[in-house]
Amino acid sequence: MTSDSSPVSTTRRVSAKSVLTWSITIAVAIVVGLVANHHAHEILETLRNVSVWPVAGAAALHAVTLALRSEAWRIGLRAVGADQLPLPTIHKANGVAFLVGTVQGELSLPARVAALRRADPDRAPTAAQTAMVDAPLALVELACLFAFTALWQPALLLGTVVIAAALPWVARRVAPTRPAGSPLRGLMVASDAKALGRLVLVMAAVVLVSAARVWLILLAFHLPIDVASIAKVIAAVTVIGTLPVGLGTGPAATIASLSSGDAALTTDGIAISAGLAISATSVLGVLVYAAFTWGPTAARRLRRT
Secondary structure, three states, X not given: OOOOOOHHHHHHHHHHHHHHHHHHHHHHHHHHHHHHHHOHHHHHHHHHHOOHHHHHHHHHHHHHHHHHHHHXXXXXXXXXXXXXXXXXXXXXXXXXXXXXXXXXXXXXXHHHHHHHHHHOOOOOOOHHHHHHHHHHHHHHHHHHHHHHXXXXXXXXXXXXXXXXXXXXXXXXXXOOOOOOOXXXXXXXXXXXXXXXXXXXXXXXXXHHHHHHHHHHHHHHOOOOOOHHHHHHHHHHHHHHOOOOOHHHHHHHHHHHHHOOOOOOOOOHHHHHHHHHHHHHHHHHHHHHHHHHHHHHHXXXXXXXX
């Protein structure tokens, strides 16, 4: 009799998850495509009349959030014991991950792990530990996002409290007792009060800078710029960003958060235009960050040739 943990059952679970994920992704793509096609004229007119400066500022702010995310990752890696990793190496590995993530978000984690291991295999943690470091980072960011969104939905403050209490408690009981090579050592950052405090500050900065970026884009398209609207867009981008929709994340998020339902704040055409700006500033921000992280190395190689 085949147990639930057999390779066959595991493969079936993975296949079922893949089918569900891609089904949702295709449905989202079809909906966004149909809406965009129906409002093509309005979208083109809106994009033609938008001011470039707020959009440029949003791209710059996105580059700042990427640098902050790399700092958060550095804090997590140091807690595992990778305190000898040079800061440029960390930024370069994340630069690769962000470039890959722009096209396919779910591939950014394996790209980050592979890039770091390739750049400095002797001082980098194991691949499993490096991947596990993302777990406490994601939970802390989620707690900060809940705290920000609680200004719009006070009930979400409970999520912040639960994560803030549960994460350190679990990490202190699991991570330090594991062997040096255990993947669960990747949770070490949550078991160290000082490291966790620094991580919370950095992730809070990520959420605030992200909010400023969304504020600029909403302002550029003459959309509501209250905290509730900003929080809705950030939450939608976060949720839809977990699907393999790539550059469609922005338009899908703004349709879901700004122009759907009885409480719609704008038309579908303007919402899609703002979403396209979110996706465009994501790409521009990643390119700026990649230029800063890889530019010096590329320049040195050019001088040698």
